[in-house]
Amino acid sequence: MIERGYKKGIYHNHGTVNAEFIKVGGKAVSGAVAPTDRWSCPRSCPTAIRRRKFRSTSPSAMRRPSAPARATPLPATRTTLSPGRRRGAGGAEEGQARQRPSFREALRASLENVRNVVGTHGVYNMNAETHNGLDGACESASACRQRCLAPDEVTPDIVLWLAQDGITNGAIYALLALALLLVFSVTRIIFVPQGEFISYAALSLALLQAGQVPGVVYVLVGGGVLAAVFDIGTALRDKALRRLPWILLGTSRCLAPWRRSRGGRRRGSSISSGRC
Amino acid sequence: MTDERYARSDTSVTGQILRLLSTNPDAVVVGGSGTGAALPHVT
Numbered sequence: 001m002i003e004r005g006y007k008k009g010i011y012h013n014h015g016t017v018n019a020e021f022i023k024v025g026g027k028a029v030s031g032a033v034a035p036t037d038r039w040s041c042p043r044s045c046p047t048a049i050r051r052r053k054f055r056s057t058s059p060s061a062m063r064r065p066s067a068p069a070r071a072t073p074l075p076a077t078r079t080t081l082s083p084g085r086r087r088g089a090g091g092a093e094e095g096q097a098r099q100r101p102s103f104r105e106a107l108r109a110s111l112e113n114v115r116n117v118v119g120t121h122g123v124y125n126m127n128a129e130t131h132n133g134l135d136g137a138c139e140s141a142s143a144c145r146q147r148c149l150a151p152d153e154v155t156p157d158i159v160l161w162l163a164q165d166g167i168t169n170g171a172i173y174a175l176l177a178l179a180l181l182l183v184f185s186v187t188r189i190i191f192v193p194q195g196e197f198i199s200y201a202a203l204s205l206a207l208l209q210a211g212q213v214p215g216v217v218y219v220l221v222g223g224g225v226l227a228a229v230f231d232i233g234t235a236l237r238d239k240a241l242r243r244l245p246w247i248l249l250g251t252s253r254c255l256a257p258w259r260r261s262r263g264g265r266r267r268g269s270s271i272s273s274g275r276c
Numbered sequence: 277m278t279d280e281r282y283a284r285s286d287t288s289v290t291g292q293i294l295r296l297l298s299t300n301p302d303a304v305v306v307g308g309s310g311t312g313a314a315l316p317h318v319t
Contacts, residue, residue, distance in 0.1 A: 001293050001296075001297065001304070001316050001317060001319055002317060004293065004294075004297055004319075005297070006297055006301075006304070008301070008302055008303055008304070009303050009304070010303075010304045010305075010306060010316065010317065011303060011304065011305045011306065012305070012306050012307075012308075012313055013305075013306075013307050013308070013309075015309045016306070016308065016309045016310070016313045017309075018309065018310050020310035020311045020314070021309065021310050021311070021313055021314045022314075024310075024311045024314040024315070024318065025314030025317045025318055026318070028314070028317040028318045029314055029317045029318075032317060
């Protein structure tokens with residue numbers, strides 16, 4: 001809208017501003033007007049402002065407000081709202097009561113008297129003057145609002161984040177190249193499906209972060225058990241029962257080359273050696 | 277005054293914005309949150 005020449009205000013409802021809003025909107029949402037509170041400020045906010053803003057109302061305090069949430073009950077007309085009285089002969093009468101200016105006044109006063117209601121973006125305290133409900137700490141720190149919504153300002157936080165992101169991505173590419181090279185230098189085959197492993201790893205990580213267990217865990221455990229069974233079979237055939245504890249510890253294949261180099265060639269050890 | 281609507285899952289609101297701007301509004305109120313609310317800004 002802004003790039004199409006619209007220069008006047010764009011207004012939002014409560015609960016609009018969150019990390020997604022700022023991420024998607026970027027520079028374009030700078031100057032948007034929305035009732036919001038200190039929670040909406042992203043991590044790139046300068047630490048000093050963030051700390052000052054968070055001191056008065058920490059997240060734990062938001063979860064458990066010191067005073068219980070309270071909305072003053074409607075003085076005389078509350079009973080007309082109770083469901084028990086809704087049905088029956090009182091219906092028309094009640095409808096009239098709701099149309100009465102005194103009822104509307106009472107309802108308005110009650111809504112304006114909301115205290116300590118915990119919402120997504122902060123704790124709401126309404127009054128007759130402002131229906132925003134937020135205490136305006138973020139607004140008074142107008143510097144914060146501008147800085148939060150101005151991604152073209154590069155802070156040390158952003159530099160560090162970018163560096164970390166670059167190293168992470170670079171490490172992925174480096175590992176991919178190393179894996180391709182290892183396979184090719186040994187087998188002289190270009191391992192084309194290497195990329196599948198990358199995406200598979202990413203999807204597995206996403207699954208783990210979502211709190212689920214990838215099904216391939218069973219393949220891993222099953223493969224381990226299968227290898228142990230083969231090793232036990234080999235050990236029994238060789239009548240080398242000393243190897244059994246090592247096999248059950250899962251180290252037989254790893255230790256096989258070491259033991260061979262230490263104790264010389266044993267009977268049949270060449271079968272299970274060297275594959276670790 | 278005009279009223280344009282889009283769904284939460286929409287990825288573009290260009291049509292709505294063009295129609296909105298054709299009325300030369302004095303103010304725009306966006307109802308929504310997160311990604312959907314940012315779309316009118318970036319369109």
